[in-house]
Amino acid sequence: MSAQVIRAAEAVAPEARAKPAAIRVERLVKAFDARPALRGITFSVTPGATLTIFGPNGAGKTTLLRALATLARPTAGTIEVGGFDVVREAHEVRLRTGYVGHQPYIYEDLTARENLLFFARMYGLRDGAARADALLARMELTAKASERVRTLSRGQAQRLALARGLIHDPETLLLDEPDTGLDEVALALLERLIEERRARGQTTALTTHNLERGLRLASEALTLVGGRAAYSGPADGLSAEAVLALYRKGGAA
Amino acid sequence: MQTVIHSPGERRLADIQRRAPVIGAALRWLRRYGEWALLVLTAAGMMLTIWASFVYAPTELVEGPIQRIFYAHVPLAWNSYVAFFFTLAGSALYLWRRDERWDSFARVNAEIGLVFTTLTLMSGSFWGRGFQGAWWWWDARLTTSLLMWFIYAGYLALRSYTGRTAQGARAAAVVGILGFIVTPINYLSVQWWNTLHPQPILELGAQAKLPGSMVAALMISLVSFTLLYALLLIEAYKLERTQALVARLRAEAELLEAEPE
Amino acid sequence: MNATPSRGARLAWEQLWAIVWKDLRAELRTRQAWMSMGLFALLTLVVFNFAFDLRVQDQRAVGPGALWVSFLFASVLGLARNITMEQDRGPMDRLMALPVDRSVVYLAKVIGNVLVISAVEMVALPVFAALYNLPVLTLPIIPITLLGTIGVAAIGAQYAALAANTRARELLTPLLIFPLITPVVIGAVRATEALFSPVYGDAPWLGLLAAFDVIVLSISAVTFQFVVEE
Numbered sequence: 001m002s003a004q005v006i007r008a009a010e011a012v013a014p015e016a017r018a019k020p021a022a023i024r025v026e027r028l029v030k031a032f033d034a035r036p037a038l039r040g041i042t043f044s045v046t047p048g049a050t051l052t053i054f055g056p057n058g059a060g061k062t063t064l065l066r067a068l069a070t071l072a073r074p075t076a077g078t079i080e081v082g083g084f085d086v087v088r089e090a091h092e093v094r095l096r097t098g099y100v101g102h103q104p105y106i107y108e109d110l111t112a113r114e115n116l117l118f119f120a121r122m123y124g125l126r127d128g129a130a131r132a133d134a135l136l137a138r139m140e141l142t143a144k145a146s147e148r149v150r151t152l153s154r155g156q157a158q159r160l161a162l163a164r165g166l167i168h169d170p171e172t173l174l175l176d177e178p179d180t181g182l183d184e185v186a187l188a189l190l191e192r193l194i195e196e197r198r199a200r201g202q203t204t205a206l207t208t209h210n211l212e213r214g215l216r217l218a219s220e221a222l223t224l225v226g227g228r229a230a231y232s233g234p235a236d237g238l239s240a241e242a243v244l245a246l247y248r249k250g251g252a253a
Numbered sequence: 254m255q256t257v258i259h260s261p262g263e264r265r266l267a268d269i270q271r272r273a274p275v276i277g278a279a280l281r282w283l284r285r286y287g288e289w290a291l292l293v294l295t296a297a298g299m300m301l302t303i304w305a306s307f308v309y310a311p312t313e314l315v316e317g318p319i320q321r322i323f324y325a326h327v328p329l330a331w332n333s334y335v336a337f338f339f340t341l342a343g344s345a346l347y348l349w350r351r352d353e354r355w356d357s358f359a360r361v362n363a364e365i366g367l368v369f370t371t372l373t374l375m376s377g378s379f380w381g382r383g384f385q386g387a388w389w390w391w392d393a394r395l396t397t398s399l400l401m402w403f404i405y406a407g408y409l410a411l412r413s414y415t416g417r418t419a420q421g422a423r424a425a426a427v428v429g430i431l432g433f434i435v436t437p438i439n440y441l442s443v444q445w446w447n448t449l450h451p452q453p454i455l456e457l458g459a460q461a462k463l464p465g466s467m468v469a470a471l472m473i474s475l476v477s478f479t480l481l482y483a484l485l486l487i488e489a490y491k492l493e494r495t496q497a498l499v500a501r502l503r504a505e506a507e508l509l510e511a512e513p514e
Numbered sequence: 515m516n517a518t519p520s521r522g523a524r525l526a527w528e529q530l531w532a533i534v535w536k537d538l539r540a541e542l543r544t545r546q547a548w549m550s551m552g553l554f555a556l557l558t559l560v561v562f563n564f565a566f567d568l569r570v571q572d573q574r575a576v577g578p579g580a581l582w583v584s585f586l587f588a589s590v591l592g593l594a595r596n597i598t599m600e601q602d603r604g605p606m607d608r609l610m611a612l613p614v615d616r617s618v619v620y621l622a623k624v625i626g627n628v629l630v631i632s633a634v635e636m637v638a639l640p641v642f643a644a645l646y647n648l649p650v651l652t653l654p655i656i657p658i659t660l661l662g663t664i665g666v667a668a669i670g671a672q673y674a675a676l677a678a679n680t681r682a683r684e685l686l687t688p689l690l691i692f693p694l695i696t697p698v699v700i701g702a703v704r705a706t707e708a709l710f711s712p713v714y715g716d717a718p719w720l721g722l723l724a725a726f727d728v729i730v731l732s733i734s735a736v737t738f739q740f741v742v743e744e
Contacts, residue, residue: 032418032419033417033419033504034501034504034505034508035504035508036508066744069611070611071607071610071611071744072744073743073744091613091615092613094611094612094613094614095613097611099611101607103607105607105608107536107540107608108540109539109540109543109544110536110539110540110543114536114539118532118535118536119612121528121529121532122529122532122533122609122612122613122614123612123613124524124525124528124529148543348737348740396700397697400693400696400697403689403692403693404693404694406689407685407689407690407693411680411682411685411689414680414682414685415680415682420679420743420744421680423740423741423743424676424679424680424741426737426740427672427676427734427737427740427741428676428690430733430737431669431672431694431730431733431734431737432693432694434694434697434726434729434730435693435694435697438697444717445717
């Protein structure tokens, strides 16, 4: 796209904007003081895609997801999620994005249902109670709805966290290693959920250490090595061996 | 590195000199000799202050010679207010502009302000011992001065605890803004509750309650101490920026060592 | 922006009370906070009694100070516990990804703190009145206590988040909170004293307390976003 075309597209009213990329990251740098976690990453994700972010430990996967979720402010470069800038239009991004991090991050002294109701209220949902009950059923947590989170197992808490991320039916869902701590049944559920989101045209981005699962779910892939993008593009044709080769080669590409 | 640091200012200066040669030349002179000029002025001012407060000003009839402490005490207190105000301003500008230099500015002002407050408290204490017979008494002005001292000591403790991190700088900036609340309280406290501290000598718009020579000595001292403050500020700021640069270079060097590319 | 200002304001209002309700619910369930704060406040009152060997004539002089020191210690105890909770579980993160203004989160935390501390004070005040034999259970004690508590909670909420994010917990209480809270305590003590031994021409302590609260609340509401930023 030439500069002129971009300018013309921006001149149109926001709602008439041609459907923007679900995620657009340009020359993103995130440094924690002198320590750079991301060293200039550029990629974009088409709406409705499922993006899997691969990378060895310390490659910057979590930092990238946190930046997309408006939790880590970019040191340089720009990020747009759903066409909104994560710094200037953070509120809009947060309204339309669900984020589920490493920790379940749910309130231990509230019940499962109370947790979901709280998050529904925070998004200003009118049908919060109905959505909470539907999601509890979907995550097979109905029996645990009135139990305090403190008493749930790791896997149950993980499923509840997933429900929390889905409570407002976000356009973009960001999942940081959602498959850790889940049993086989829950894993199947997770994969089904992601497939359904893709069928509805909603975007999902996830990180995982399980290359096979990551590749099976992905329509697009991003491989981070040492804070740089070693690969970014369609996932078809990418094999676990190819991803591992990228890990070994390092972020030279 | 040398050229990188100086080039933007150098370019701006050249630009000014092209358009207004006289102002440009003056700025260039200040840039080269300004600090020396300030040092010479401060030294001369301090000499003058010593003469004015010990020789020129008459001995106070009731308090005696101990009253002469006042010529150092008031300017120190005044400049600590100024310094803390600049900590507030620097902190706010740092949060707004996210420019590290404002953070350094806020920090060195807190350091200088804390030193001046310490000296203010000490000089006040000597005067109190000489005139009131006690080193310390719990009245409004003294109590809130001590609070001010604790707040900025806390600010600097937080700074040294967090090290040179952006997170620590932001936290310190918030403390630098909130902490300033105590400064106007300190200034106004003498009007709010019973105090042994003398009322403000020089109220804006009010008639001078002092003989002219005492006012003159105080003015000389005020100007000199303000020059001293400016000199300390410039030197401390330059030192702080250099330290920040060294810290950054060291961190970068460590990173390069850890992962040669 | 497709949310109209009034819709945005209503959402912010709902979010404010959602956070307050959520925090209170968790606090009520655990109860440890209330118990330890309440007992600590009462214990402080008793210790003061022994420390100063209080007789009837001293009680007027020392009483208000003892009352507010006990309130202050109890509040700080509650805040310290709050910080530990935040550091262990990182609940701020849970809130930060939500479409909620940071000032709303701050104000919700302040309201939560005020409610918890007030509950403890409601128990401690009658006990104080009985132990110290002072006529403090009058109507004016309500605004005094409320304004004092808001001041403590406003500073506490801001610095608790600050300490959690910089991991400067050890520094927090002695060096950062106490100097800034002391003006609140001075104002509250003086205002309480004036209830039973009024001083002619004394400063308008309630007004000063209110002004202090408003300033701290507004500065903190604006700067809270920088404190919780990563």
